[in-house]
Amino acid sequence: MQIAVLIKQVPDSDDVRMDEVTGTMIREGAGAMINPLDLHALQEALTIRSSQGGEVVALSMGPPQAEAALREALALGADAVVFLSDPRFAASDTWATARTLAAACERTGPYDLILAGEKATDGETGQVGPEVAVMLGVPFSTYVSRVEFDGCGSVEVSRTVEDGIERQKLPLPCLLTVLRDINEPAMPTLSGKKAARRAALTVQGMDSLGLSPDEAGLAGSPTRVRRIFRPSLARNPRIFKAGDIEEGIVALFDELESRGLIDEQGPS
Ligand SMILES: Cc1cc2nc3c(=O)[nH]c(=O)nc-3n(C[C@H](O)[C@H](O)[C@H](O)COP(=O)(O)OP(=O)(O)OC[C@H]3O[C@@H](n4cnc5c(N)ncnc54)[C@H](O)[C@@H]3O)c2cc1C
Structure with missing residues (x-):
């Protein structure tokens, strides 16, 4: 089974700073890591590979420093990586990001299964996975916490979901697109880390993906950050x-009562 995993490098803290003039993220000075949910997507791909055979390919679009995320994916056990980096990809919105990732899946696939995180900790739209699926013309499911194969070409x-399991x-x-409950990601091995450091990594840009300038980057982004x-x-x-503590509880109850939120019997 050929499995693609979409991996995004994100700032390693919640303290994401934005440039209020350009509306873009300030990455300088921020540490970086693999989006936590993407580690679960990668782990699931590795588990599926163990049971079904095949290959796991990690794909990422990002600036040059995002290479580190792909080397980590190799250290964790990915068979191959596809690094999508081109100054013309900068300022991509989710649509342009998905267009670029979908083009890369078409070029490097075909894939039987594509796994992504449910959302990224920085952009947090949760749009990229479903958009890639629509652009590739394949069905998709979101908020996935368990995957089983029936051996008959389906999963x-x-x-x-909010009211239970569907x-x-x-x-x-x-x-x-997967949730964190799906598995427990493993740590990279020392030999995996060494091999990942030595691995040759090729970079694909707009031309090698066959994308025109109006399909990616800022020009290919139908949304604009206005403010x-x-x-x-x-x-x-x-x-x-x-x-x-008792004094505090009494003061709290007095306040809630004075606001009409509880009466003497308890919460209203
Ligand atoms: C108008 C506009 C301009 C923007 N300009 C910039 C900018 O200049 N710089 C900037 O950093 N951001 C910019 N962004 C944010 C950028 O569009 C998003 O970070 C990006 O499109 C992914 O969206 P998300 O973070 O919401 O991902 P989500 O949809 O929440 O991510 C879900 C999953 O999709 C996959 N995924 C998402 N992005 C990638 C990726 N790049 N590579 C591989 N897999 C991925 C991962 O598996 C991830 O878990 C801009 C957004 C808009 C709307």
Whole structure:
């Protein structure tokens, strides 16, 4: 089974700074790591490879420093990587990102299964996976927490949704976006790390993917960031400072009662 895993390099902290003028992310000075959910997608691909055979290929689009994410994917056990990096990919929105990844899947595939994280910790739209599937014309499922193969060319998945677990059966090829409950990612081995450091990595750009300048990067992005701002705090928190815990609880209950949120019997 040929499996592609979409891997995004993200800042390694929640403190993402934005340039309020250009509306883009300030990456300088920020550490970087593989998007945590993508590690679960990669782990699932490695587990499927163990049971079904085949190859795992990790694909990532990003600036030159995103190479580190792909080397880590190799250290974790990916058989091959595809690095999509071109200054003209800069400022891609989710549509242009998906277009680039879909073109790379078409060029380097065909793949029976494409796995992605449910969302990235920085952009956090959760759009890229489903967009790639639509562009490739394959079915997809999101919020996947379990994957099973029936050996008849289809895959059965469990989706964790708000009111429980939903089961879906999809024909291959298909794309799945995964949640963290799906597995526990393994650590890279020392020999894996050494091999990954030595591995030759080729870079693909807009021309080698056969994309025209209006299909990727800023020119291929139908959305624009018009304004970036920190939302003002809508709540007006009050902190109860008290000498002992009982005093604090009494003060809290008095406040809730005065606001009509509870009565003497308890919460209204
Ligand atoms: C108008 C506009 C301009 C932007 N300009 C910039 C910019 O200049 N610089 C910048 O850093 N960001 C920019 N962004 C954000 C950028 O578009 C998103 O980070 C990117 O498209 C992915 O979206 P996301 O983070 O919401 O991913 P999600 O959809 O939340 O990611 C879901 C999954 O898709 C896969 N995936 C997502 N992105 C990639 C990738 N690059 N490679 C491989 N797999 C991936 C991963 O498996 C990930 O877990 C811009 C966004 C907009 C709307």
